[in-house]
Amino acid sequence: MSQELRLRIISGIVLAIVVLAATWMGGLPFRLLSALIALLIYYEWSTITGIARSTTDRFSHIFGWAAVGLVSLEVAFRSIETGAVLVFGFTVAAILVNLVRRKSMWLPGGIFYAGLSGVSLAALRGSEHDGLVTMLFIFAIVWATDIFAYFVGRAIGGPKLAPPISPGKTWSGAIGGTLFGLIAGLLVIYFSGQPVGLGLAAICVVLSVGSQIGDLFESWIKRRFGVKDSSRLIPGHGGVMDRVDGLVFACFLAFLGALALTAASGGLIRDAGTLVTGEARMIATTIKRT
CATH class of the missing domain: 1.20.1480 (hypothetical protein mp506/mpn330, domain 1)
Structure with a gap:
């Protein structure tokens, strides 16, 4: 194992621990x-x-x-x-x-x-259990999408997704990443005890696609200004934008979706963490009525 790869793994583990610990504490x-x-x-x-x-x-x-x-x-x-x-x-x-x-x-x-x-x-x-479920849901989708888009794209290859922006990305990787992002999101919902429905499955797909758009957006900015990494703040990984490009776009979409959901029920911005559990409760209510 090269020193660069070892550094990348160690810094990645440290980052994951910090982020997950902060997420757990809220x-x-x-x-x-x-x-x-x-x-x-x-x-x-x-x-x-x-x-x-x-x-x-x-x-x-x-x-x-x-x-x-x-x-x-x-x-x-x-x-x-x-x-x-x-x-x-x-x-x-x-x-x-x-x-x-x-x-x-x-x-x-x-x-x-x-x-x-x-x-x-x-x-x-937020600061409640609902927000913890929502963030783990988003993390699972974004991380699964990122990881499996890479491996599926490498294994299958095929037509390029956006050659002028990111020559390495393929349509097979994008589709594979979306599929595994969907699976990861649904698993979080299932193990959190929430009912699984088409609405939440659709949210999984939207957030997975959104995370890939975020990745392409950051790649476009770097190519536009001729830089390889957004910075060198994270050893072995580049910059913060390099690590959270997909996450922030997925969060943008989740936040806007949560605002629409909470506005329909008279909620506020601070209720955005009910994106998953609120949708799940709507599903459960529909099931009971039928």
Whole structure:
């Protein structure tokens, strides 16, 4: 075993332990983790896109960090709802300012991408058992999709999925990853004691596809700016964006789906963690009625 592979395995295990421990505890530990992820994502985004290196546009650098910093503080210590409002408010403000200044949209894009990452993670976990089930559900889908997309793609090969963006990805890998993501998600639902139905199966597929879109999106950004890794923060793995690209996109979709579900029942953003259990309860109620 090479030293690089050994380093990759060790850092991967350490990361998994930290993330799963914070997920299990929920509450402040997970909110702090969510805020940290948002800050690190923005650090890498601003570095890749050149916002951090620009000597002629210090406004964008300061405004971006102030926006994501305030969102992260809200997510960690105060209100997730306020954090969500700040994300959209700062994003719109950055768009308007950059239109007036005739600057690119990488600043508002970074604020939105990083800020919504922190908000969606914290909201989906919440502080109750429902949020724990939802996060384990999302982790299982994203990790299974990522792992099996690689192995199925290597084993079967075939037509490329998006050659200009990521030459190594194949349609067989994408389909295989989605299939195993579906299986992993349904297993989490089953072992959590929730009823399995077509609604949750459809959510599994949507989140699996979303995680692969997130992976392609990050690959596109890196190719656009000619970088191999988003940073070198994680030994053997590259950067935070390299590790959570699929996860944050899946969380974006889960968060929006949870908002729709909770809004229909009069809930709030803090109830987003009921995505799985809320859907399961609806299934159970339907079964009883029939």
